[in-house]
Amino acid sequence: MKRSSKRRKVNLLKVLIATLIILVIILVVYKIIIKKEVKEEKILMLNIVGEDITKAKKDLDKYSLDINITYEYSDDISKDIVISQSIASGTEIHDHDKLDIVVSLGKIDKEKLASDGINELGKVPIMMYHGIKNISNSETDYIGGNVDKDGYTRTAESFKEDLEFYYQKGYRMVKLSDYINGNIDVPYGKSPIILTFDDGNANNILVKGLDEEGNIIIDENSAVGILESFKKKYPDYNVTAIFFITNNLFNQPEYNDKIINWLVDNGYEVGNHTKGHNNFSNISTEETEEVVGYMYDKLESIIGNKYSKIVALPFGSPYNKTHANYSHIISGTYNGKTYQTEAALRVGWEPEVSPFDKNFDKTFLKRCRAYDNNGKDFDIEMVFNNLEKNRYISDGNIETITTSITNQSLINDSTDKQIVLY
Ligand SMILES: [Zn+2]
Known part of the structure; x- marks a missing residue:
């Protein structure tokens, strides 16, 4: 009687340890899956070249990029159109990435x-x-x-x-x-x-x-x-x-x-x-x-x-x-x-x-x-x-x-x- 009760205790311990190990494995696997899912939610840079800067700013509003806009005159690109963006479209972006945008001032109006x-x-x-x-x-x-x-x-x-x-x-x-x-x-x-x-x-x-x-x-x-x-x-x-x-x-x-x-x-x-x-x-x-x-x-x-x-x-x-x-x-x-x-x-x-x-x-x-x-x-x-x-x-x-x-x-x-x- 004594012996079988001892064995039962040992068995119970084994079951407990096994359960614990399984739980840990599930947790680790779950974490890896979740992490993977987060990784899959990449945010990619839009193309704003050729867009009006007001619209581009609205489109970029949902990201928290540090945007710096500079203006330059251009003979071919009309006023307020984005000439270039420092982050290529399709590049993965993160919060507070620096984005430099150059916007056209249009042709120089020398008379004005x-x-x-x-x-x-x-x-x-x-x-x-x-x-x-x-x-x-x-x-x-x-x-x-x-x-x-x-x-x-x-x-x-x-x-x-x-x-x-x-x-x-x-x-x-x-x-x-x-x-x-x-x-x-x-x-x-x-x-x-x-x-x-x-x-x-x-x-x-x-x-x-x-x-x-x-x-x-x-x-x-x-x-x-x-x-x-x-x-x-x-x-x-x-x-x-x-x-x-x-x-x-x-x-x-x-x-x-x-x-x-x-x-x-x-x-x-x-x-x-x-x-x-x-x-x-x-x-x-x-x-x-x-x-x-x-x-x-x-x-x-x-x-x-x-x-x-x-x-x-x-x-x-x-x-x-x-x-x-x-x-x-x-x-x-x-x-x-x-x-x-x-x-x-x-x-x-x-x-x-x-x-x-x-x-x-x-x-x-x-x-x-x-x-x-x-x-x-x-x-x-x-x-x-x-x-x-x-x-x-x-x-x-x-x-x-x-x-x-x-x-x-x-x-x-x-x-x-x-x-x-x-
Ligand atoms: Zn003085």
Whole structure:
């Protein structure tokens, strides 16, 4: 009896083990089959060449490809038709595959380009602001919106007027770093403008406190508050600006770090105005490297590499690039680290040349003083009147440089963009 019960137990164990093995085998086989089925559900690239880009985009909507569209002129392929696709049709595709599509702009309509005055070799205004004071124009003792004689500080009222004026004149903002790199992305027929603010005055971005989530609350009558209202009013204005600051940052110790982070996270730029607003004409080369390198280090400690490697020269000094300190502003060493300045801004009086002009020198860019003087001495009115003769007017295509054939000799021939002459 005892023996047979033992044998039965052994048998039961054998059956159990066998069942387990069978279960495992079924599971493995099932998994292989399922996997095979998934593998069989391959997604293949469509052919979009020859299709209208609007339809092609709709057809591609169901896949999550990273699509990059560029446009080029073509004599044989009509406007908006896809010329080429970087992934051949029938190729297996996966989420986030990169697909480059080239779309035709059709034949160049030289008459239209000429009559619209498209000119990407025209001039670009880089406006220089300092402070924005929340008062009206009637409350100042000076002309127009100037709060001081030279208009270094302008009234909030006049700053709003300036922004309205630039927009109505067909100017659209671009980042200074995009301008220096020739990435001027403004619509057809529109012109680029760049806004700069020096010195980190608290009224550039005045913080009233923090909200429940700890985000800064920006005074709506400070420069950034006003810029943000224009962002809402004119979404196609492409609102941006660059702020050049010193060791005092935005003069709001409680909020400085939050402000600088907010700016770069919201489409603005922050650049270098030296550690102590130093006059490069009066200091040694060692001090030059210290006051430039210190600020880069400081910005890096707050926002990592999100700052702009651009210096606005305090007092616009030195006045020429032959000065012994100049090369040390452009490159140097501080705290055991080397720095390379991409561009430098002086104080000027008239707009700069196009970044595609062979005379373009990003290390010594002129700025226009944003101030009022009854249309004289290069005030805002005079600068924009003069610009009517030679302003940069975009062809709306970042890949091409369009200008009249009379400007051909001005073009920097190291460009990799397609040149369109009319
Ligand atoms: Zn300054």
